[in-house]
Every structure is written in structure tokens, then in C-alpha cells.
Amino acid sequence: MSIPVHKYDVVIVGAGGSGLRAALQVAEAGLKTAVLTKVFPTRSHTVAAQGGVAAPLGNVNEDHWMWHMYDTVKGSDWLGDQDAIEFMVRKATECVVELEHYGMPFDRLDNGKIYQRPFGGHSQNFGEKPVNRSCAAADRTGHAMLHAMYQRNVRANTQFFVEWMALDLIRDDSGAVIGVTALDMETGEVSIFHAKAVIFATGGAGRIYASSTNAFINTGDGLGMAVRAGIPLEDMEFWQFHPTGVAGAGVLITEGVRGEGGILRNADGERFMERYAPNLKDLASRDIVSRAMATEIKEGRGCGINKDYVLLDITHLPPETIMKRLPGIREIAIEFAGVDPIQTPIPVVPTCHYQMGGIPTNYRGEVVVPQNGNPSTPVTGFYAAGECACASVHGANRLGTNSLLDLLVFGKSAGESVVEAIKNGLPLRPLPDNAAAPSLARVKRIDTQENGESMFDVRAAMQRIMQLNAGVFRFGDDMKQGVKEILEVAERVKKVGIKDKSMVFNTARVEALELENLIEVAKATMISAENRKESRGAHVRDDAPDTPEHPNGRDDPNWLKHTLWFGSDNHIEYKPVNLIPLTAPSVELKTRTY
Amino acid sequence: MELHELNKLRWHCTRRALLELDITLGRFLDNGFNQLTEPQVKTFIDLVAMEDHDLWALISGKVDAEDPVEIEVIAAIRKH
Numbered sequence: 001m002s003i004p005v006h007k008y009d010v011v012i013v014g015a016g017g018s019g020l021r022a023a024l025q026v027a028e029a030g031l032k033t034a035v036l037t038k039v040f041p042t043r044s045h046t047v048a049a050q051g052g053v054a055a056p057l058g059n060v061n062e063d064h065w066m067w068h069m070y071d072t073v074k075g076s077d078w079l080g081d082q083d084a085i086e087f088m089v090r091k092a093t094e095c096v097v098e099l100e101h102y103g104m105p106f107d108r109l110d111n112g113k114i115y116q117r118p119f120g121g122h123s124q125n126f127g128e129k130p131v132n133r134s135c136a137a138a139d140r141t142g143h144a145m146l147h148a149m150y151q152r153n154v155r156a157n158t159q160f161f162v163e164w165m166a167l168d169l170i171r172d173d174s175g176a177v178i179g180v181t182a183l184d185m186e187t188g189e190v191s192i193f194h195a196k197a198v199i200f201a202t203g204g205a206g207r208i209y210a211s212s213t214n215a216f217i218n219t220g221d222g223l224g225m226a227v228r229a230g231i232p233l234e235d236m237e238f239w240q241f242h243p244t245g246v247a248g249a250g251v252l253i254t255e256g257v258r259g260e261g262g263i264l265r266n267a268d269g270e271r272f273m274e275r276y277a278p279n280l281k282d283l284a285s286r287d288i289v290s291r292a293m294a295t296e297i298k299e300g301r302g303c304g305i306n307k308d309y310v311l312l313d314i315t316h317l318p319p320e321t322i323m324k325r326l327p328g329i330r331e332i333a334i335e336f337a338g339v340d341p342i343q344t345p346i347p348v349v350p351t352c353h354y355q356m357g358g359i360p361t362n363y364r365g366e367v368v369v370p371q372n373g374n375p376s377t378p379v380t381g382f383y384a385a386g387e388c389a390c391a392s393v394h395g396a397n398r399l400g401t402n403s404l405l406d407l408l409v410f411g412k413s414a415g416e417s418v419v420e421a422i423k424n425g426l427p428l429r430p431l432p433d434n435a436a437a438p439s440l441a442r443v444k445r446i447d448t449q450e451n452g453e454s455m456f457d458v459r460a461a462m463q464r465i466m467q468l469n470a471g472v473f474r475f476g477d478d479m480k481q482g483v484k485e486i487l488e489v490a491e492r493v494k495k496v497g498i499k500d501k502s503m504v505f506n507t508a509r510v511e512a513l514e515l516e517n518l519i520e521v522a523k524a525t526m527i528s529a530e531n532r533k534e535s536r537g538a539h540v541r542d543d544a545p546d547t548p549e550h551p552n553g554r555d556d557p558n559w560l561k562h563t564l565w566f567g568s569d570n571h572i573e574y575k576p577v578n579l580i581p582l583t584a585p586s587v588e589l590k591t592r593t594y
Numbered sequence: 595m596e597l598h599e600l601n602k603l604r605w606h607c608t609r610r611a612l613l614e615l616d617i618t619l620g621r622f623l624d625n626g627f628n629q630l631t632e633p634q635v636k637t638f639i640d641l642v643a644m645e646d647h648d649l650w651a652l653i654s655g656k657v658d659a660e661d662p663v664e665i666e667v668i669a670a671i672r673k674h
Contacts, residue, residue, distance in 0.1 A: 039609050047611030047646055140647055143611075184606070214617040217609045331654050335672075336617060377623070504598035507605050576636055 003436045004191040007428065008159075010418055011180060011195040013166040013222060014262060016044035016416075017142065017202030018386025018407035021150035022365075025415025026199075027156035031422060034193060036164045037183050038217060038510075041150045044145070045203055046407070049142030050135030052121060053090035053099075059113040060132035062124065065089045067585055068133065068515060070126045072402060073587040076395025077537035077554065077561070079235065081578040084363040084391040086403075088409045089162070090582075095408040096135055104136050104148040121594070122397040134401040141404065165510055166221060167439040168471040169229040170431070177367075178295055179428045180225070181439035185510060188503030189442065192436055196426050197381045197418045200226070200359060200367075201411060204387040206239075206522040209352040210460075210467035212250045213242060222519025226359045227567035228438070229525070231369060231379065234355035234390040234575075235522040235563050237532050237539045241472035243290040245351025247309035249336040254327055256356045257312060259280045261327055264293065265311045266301040266343065272310075280319035285594075287472075290350040291540065294473035303347065308468075311345035338453045350472040354398055357528075357543035358390035360564065360575075365389070365414025370564065375575035379498065381426065383418060385410040392562065395577075396537020446512045452497015455512050462489045462515075462522050470529045476543045479530035485568075486519075486526045493519045498528065524565045531572050534559040551591040559575075560589075595635075603642065611646040618653055618671060626674040630667065637663045 010026045012019050015037035037044070056063040064162060068089040072078055077268060099115065100106055107115040116132040124131040137144040141291040153160075163185040170179040172190065179194040205220025244253040258264075265283055266272045276292040277284035285293075299498040302308050319342045322330055326341075333341040360368050362376060365385050371377035386407040393406055425507050446452075457466050469482025493515055498508040535544040535553025544553035561574040595603070595641070598624055607619035619642065630638060641649060651657040659665045 043611045045611055048613070110645040142614065143645070143647055213613060215613045216612055217611075249613075249617055251617070328654070328656075331613075334655070336614075361622070500597070500601075502598060505605065506598075507601045510605075 001019060004189070005431070006034065006110045006191060007194050008032045008193060009422060010034070010197050010199065011036065011193045012199045013180060013366050014044070014201035014203060014386070014388070015160065015201050016043035016201060016386065016407070017046040017145055017149070019199070019417065020146060020153055020199055020246045020253045021408050021411030022199045022383075022385055022415040023153050023158045026410050026418050027153060027158040029280070029419040030308040033158045034161060034195075035153075035158055036161045036166050036180070036193065038163065038165050040147050040162050041160065043147060045218055045402075046142040046146050048215065048325040049404055050139045051410065052117065052136030052401045053096060053136055053145070054119070054122060054142050054399070054401040055096040055405065056089065056133060056134070057096065057114060057116060060110060063131050063133060065092070066133065067124055068092065068122070068444055069125060069584060070587050071122050071129035072399055073425060074127070074592055075121050075397055075399040076393070077397055077592050078556075078587075078589050079238075079392070079395030079536060079577055081392050082127040083578050084393050087363040087413070088391070088393050088405060088583050091409045091412070093332055095405070095412060099145065099148060099321065099408065099414055102148040102152045104144055105303045106135050107137060107227070112467060113556065117503075121576060122401070145404065165513065166533060167224065167442065167513065169225050170435045171229055172429050172432060174380070176429055179435070180438045183443070183510070183513070185505055188506055190436060190439055192431065194428065195382060196422055196428050199418065200384040200388055201386045202388045204355040205481040205518060206352045206355065208463065208466050208518050208522040208525060210463035211245050211247065211349045212522055213245060213252055214250070219514040219518050220388070220521040221517045222384065223359060223513065223518060224520040224525070226367075226518040228434055230568065231359060231367060232564040232566045232573070233521075233524045234360040235392060235395075235528070236521070236565055237529040238356035238396050239525065240354040240356065240538050241290055242313055242353045243286055243293060243350050243351045244348040244361060246336045247347035248334065250351050251332055251336045252351065253312060253332065253346060255286070257314060257326060257329055260321065261317055263290070263316070265313050266296045267299060267303045267307065270301075271320070272296050272301070274441065279406050283288060283456035283582070287540070288419075289586065291473040293348075293350055293593055294471055297349075298358045298475060298478075309347040309349045312348045313345040314341050315343060315345060322500050349467075354403065355566050356390070356394040356396065356398055358388050359384040361385070361389045361410070363410070363413060364392055364417040365410050366417055370573060370575065383414040396539060442513070442516065443509070446496065446498055446509060447495030451496060453492050453495045453499070455496050455508065455515055458489060458492045458496055459515050460520070461492070462519060465489060466525065467523055470526050472540070474529060474539065474541045476541065479526070481527045483530050486522055490519050490523055501541060520567055523567065523570065528563045528565050528572065532559060532563060554591075603639065606642050609656045612650055614650055614654075615646055622671045622674045626670050630670065633663050634667050634670070637661070641667060
């Protein structure tokens with residue numbers, strides 16, 4: 001069977017913020033560039049980002065990249081690599097100014113400079129007081145960013161393959177990455193994209209959880225492809241959660257609802273936050289509220305048939321207050337929970353929001369793996385940026401507005417590294433004869449599976465297991481059980497079948513292929529979470545509590561190290577955290593308190 | 595509508611930038627879409643082609659639709 005082969009200098013998978021920024025860098029350098037994307041670029045999930053992009057411009061009040069660096073290291077609970085963090089914050093201003101020159105309509109001050117607003121965790125003078133560091137375009141920052149970069153890419157002759165799903169990495173005998181296989185959804189045909197370099201910019205995988213703010217498109221395709229090609233995943237135990245997503249939907253209910261007097265109640269109608277935070281009650285910090293909710297559900301006081309959510313109650317507020325101050329929330333409750341919050345409390349659960357781990361890279365955007373004693377040896381021809389990558393700048397927890405900065409800086413950096421490598425002679429290596437065989441076999445298996453499992457059932461089982469056992473607050477016995485159950489579900493994924501065998505726009509086939517990516521991420525998360533015996537950042541264990549010996553449950557002597565999970569046999573290795581910045585003094589270890 | 599056309603429309607409805615639209619449009623395809631008249635189907639397809647924030651503003655009632663058929667279709671989406 002003859003497979004079409006498309007030849008490019010560079011193939012980029014994903015057309016969100018990091019993919020478009022990387023594409024721009026290589027296309028403007030004159031390289032023949034293809035971008036593969038499941039959806040039209042401006043439908044990527046980057047569009048949902050509202051908060052802004054962090055950069056120490058100092059337009060509103062004094063700022064310095066070293067303060068931004070300190071905040072980011074502290075936010076990461078010291079798991080972030082300080083060389084990558086210094087690189088990111090020092091490139092921030094340049095990247096934001098470039099974006100402005102591409103036509104990004106940033107909000108402005110009266111003096112014409114870019115307006116900046118404050119955001120949680122960002123401070124002046126090493127934690128002294130809040131600073132205005134976030135640059136935004138109203139509440140459409142991600143949207144405006146994508147449009148500016150997409151138009152610039154069109155000008156640079158980047159070629160977009162829209163509604164193409166990348167299936168697998170192609171590596172040659174030396175291990176170099178030389179392309180990908182991809183499915184054209186319009187025809188159902190598989191092709192090879194043969195290239196000197198491949199950049200992954202496939203975003204996060206929040207759909208491994210039952211409750212996620214992530215759009216349906218976030219299925220961790222790049223992570224699944226990397227795992228199948230023998231690349232480990234780094235720090236996958238670290239996921240950021242928001243306390244109040246609508247149960248069963250994931251759509252966020254803003255913290256402002258509790259600010260207006262909203263009360264969290266369990267199945268007994270009890271205002272349970274009084275027990276966990278007697279003073280602040282429902283207005284306690286995000287992590288304390290999330291843990292309390294998870295504990296109520298874990299201890300059987302959740303609501304509903306499955307006792308798997310709690311209630312956010314604003315029925316005691318005057319209807320006019322709700323209509324006036326929380327109109328959007330009433331709309332969301334009616335639309336996604338089927339309740340009018342004037343009369344009925346809203347079912348809510350802690351909800352997955354952002355993936356800190358990913359494909360291991362250095363700050364140059366090169367994918368790195370352990371080899372011959374070096375824990376960070378670059379894989380020839382392979383690069384990654386954005387949420388699918390782990391540089392690692394977010395470490396164990398991400399600061400708001402650093403995600404858009406991450407995708408700009410490391411999208412550009414990956415692009416620069418590719419341009420340099422090709423300039424220095426990175427060749428188009430020959431394709432092996434059987435380059436597409438694994439992908440064709442996967443598609444054929446799904447098409448011909450007899451008595452196959454339902455994709456919907458298996459995916460729902462995976463999401464439920466992840467939500468119950470690797471959520472915002474983690475219990476040792478649950479995680480052990482979760483590992484067992486997720487490995488069982490992984491066996492079921494291998495037997496998923498589809499009824500529709502048509503070629504043209506067969507979305508059932510695409511969703512079955514997506515599930516094969518999601519399950520790799522779910523295994524990585526569950527196994528890495530069970531394995532890390534401390535609490536750090538967003539990974540909080542019931543059995544690693546706050547003690548004088550281990551403040552916040554963090555155990556630096558044993559666990560100040562990155563996790564590397566290998567999909568071939570589920571084993572874990574470690575690599576050291578880089579505490580040495582490029583030029584700045586190291587941000588020394590201390591307890592993370594705000 | 596042929597199966598592949600419906601599949602393509604489903605992809606365009608449920609692979610959005612915003613989760614809110616994935617859920618709302620997917621639910622409508624399953625429960626209300628087949629009750630639309632021909633002009634309403636055409637309008638629905640035009641709506642699906644809109645930018646995510648603009649479409650969500652219409653569906654969530656933040657912005658009012660002006661075209662009479664569009665008003666009908668938005669009302670149908672909101673009902674499901």
C-alpha cells in the first residue's frame with residue numbers, strides 16, 4: 001500500500017499559541033513549514049485564556065525580571081528549573097513587544113503604553129506587595145493573540161493542514177525524529193509528513209478528568225505520541241484545579257460567588273467550611289476550599305446518587321442581588337447544571353484546569369531524555385512547547401498569566417532552535433520502509449475490532465477513576481487503587497471498536513484514536529501521583545501533612561527531583577531540579593507561604 | 595443531511611475553543627437539531643462558523659440576536 005509522503009523542512013503539530021509562535025519563527029526564516037491541526041487555528045483552546053500574559057514591563061508600577069523570576073520559582077514550589085525560568089522571564093518583554101508589533105490590540109494606558117493589571121502570586125521586590133504585570137486585551141487575550149499570530153503566519157507562507165490529526169512520531173534507527181503520520185479527516189487517509197524537525201505544540205490533556213475546564217479538544221495527542229515513541233513524560237502528577245466547576249460539566253463558577261455570600265454545603269445541608277476554616281469559612285483560599293470539598297466527598301458526605309459533588313448555595317441571597325451581581329453565574333447554572341440558583345443550590349466539584357508536566361524539554365525547546373548518564377540529552381529533530389511540554393517553568397504549580405508567556409517564549413525558542421539546527425546542517429534523513437506501519441495498524445485495529453468496547457464507556461470509566469483517585473486532594477489508598485483500575489481501563493482501551501466504518505469525517509474513529517492518547521496521560525498521572533510520597537504545590541496528599549519537619553508536607557531531602565514516567569513498562573526514573581539560573585543568583589529553598 | 599456531513603457538523607460543534615460551546619452545541623445536535631426547518635439549519639450552520647466568544651455571547655444572552663431566524667435558532671439552542 002502506497003502512502004502519500006509530504007516533505008517539509010519543519011512540521012508543527014498543533015496551531016494554538018505555541019504552535020503558531022513556533023511556526024512564525026521557522027516560516028519567517030524561510031523554512032518550508034507545515035502546521036497540522038485538528039481544528040481551524042483560531043478555534044484552539046488558547047482562545048479561552050482571558051487573564052493576560054505576564055511580563056515585567058513596569059508600565060504601571062516598578063517591576064524587574066528578577067522579581068518575576070522569584071514569584072515563578074516560589075509558585076512552582078521550587079520544582080521549576082531556574083535556568084528555564086530565568087530564560088522565560090528575561091524573554092517576556094521582548095515577546096510581548098513583538099506581539100504588539102504583530103498587531104495584538106493590548107489594552108493601553110493614557111500615555112499609550114500597554115496597560116497592566118495585577119494577578120495572584122505576582123509581586124514587587126521578592127514578595128513584598130502585589131505588582132501589575134499582566135498584559136491583556138480586555139477578556140479576549142488568547143483570542144486576540146491567536147488572530148495576530150495566525151495572520152502573520154499566513155503572510156509568512158506557513159502551510160496549514162486543517163482537520164488533520166497527527167497519529168504517531170516517526171523515528172529512524174538512530175532515534176532521530178524525522179516526521180509524523182497524520183490522518184486527513186476529510187478523506188480518512190493516512191499520510192506521512194517527512195521533515196528535518198518536528199515541533200509538538202498540542203496543548204494539555206485535561207480531558208483525562210471527569211470534571212475539567214478544558215475544551216473537548218484537549219486530549220493530550222502529543223503526549224500520547226511521545227509515549228508510544230519511547231519518550232518519557234515529566235512531572236505528570238502536577239495538575240492545577242479550580243474549586244468550583246459545575247459537576248458533570250466542568251464550566252467554572254467564579255470565586256466571586258462565594259465573595260457575594262455563597263455557601264458550600266454537603267449532603268446533610270451542613271455548611272462544612274465552618275469546620276475546616278472557622279474564621280474565613282467559604283472565603284478560605286482556593287486550596288483549602290478544594291481540599292475540604294474533596295474530604296467531604298471522600299468521607300461519604302457528597303450529594304447525589306453517587307455522592308460525588310457538593311452544593312454551592314446562594315438561595316439565601318435576595319433574587320435581585322443574584323440578578324444584579326451574578327447574572328452570568330445564574331445563566332451558567334441554568335445552562336450547565338439545570339438549576340436556577342435563585343431557588344436551588346448549584347452542584348460543584350473541584351475541577352481540573354491546567355497540566356504542569358509534559359514532554360521533557362530544555363529552555364531551548366529541545367525534547368530531552370536520559371541517555372548515557374546525562375538526564376537531559378536532546379532527541380535529534382524533536383522539539384516541544386506550550387502546555388504539552390515541561391521546560392520546566394511551572395514546576396509543581398503555575399502562576400496565572402505565566403501560561404500565555406510560556407507558549408510565546410518557548411514557542412519562539414523551539415522555533416529558533418530548529419532554525420539554528422537546520423542552518424548547521426540538520427538533514428532530511430531517509431524514511432524507514434515501514435514508517436507508517438504502526439499508525440496503519442492502530443487504525444485497522446479500531447476499524448476491525450469485533451465485539452469492541454464502547455469508546456464512550458471506556459472514556460467515562462477513565463475519567464471517573466482519575467477524578468476519584470488523582471484529584472485535587474489525594475489519599476494514599478485511593479491512589480494505589482487508582483493505579484490498579486487505570487491499568488485495567490488501559491487494557492479496555494485496546495479493545496475499543498467503532499460501528500461506523502466510513503472514511504469521510506468519521507469522528508468515531510478520531511475519538512477512539514484520541515482515547516489512545518488520553519489513556520497514556522492518565523496512566524502517567526496516576527502512577528506518578530501514587531509514587532510521589534510528599535506534598536508539593538498542586539500535589540497534596542492526606543498522608544503528607546503540614547508538620548514542623550516538613551512544612552506544607554514538602555520533603556526536599558527526598559523529593560526535590562523531577563519524575564520521569566516511561567510508558568513502555570510504567571517505570572519511573574528521576575532527574576535533578578536545576579536550582580542554578582543562567583546568570584541570576586539562585587532563589588534559595590524556603591517554605592512556600594503567601 | 596448525509597452521515598459524513600452530520601459528522602463534520604458535529605466536529606465543528608464539539609471541538610470548539612470554549613468548553614461552554616462544546617457542551618451546548620453537542621447537546622443541541624443530539625436533542626434539537628433535527629427539529630429545525632431548512633432555513634433554520636442554514637442559520638445554525640452560519641452560527642457554528644462564528645468566533646467562539648461571539649457565539650457564546652449570543653447563546654448566553656449577553657448579546658441579543660437581530661435576525662428573526664437567528665433569534666429562533668438561538669432560542670432553540672437555549673431550550674436544550
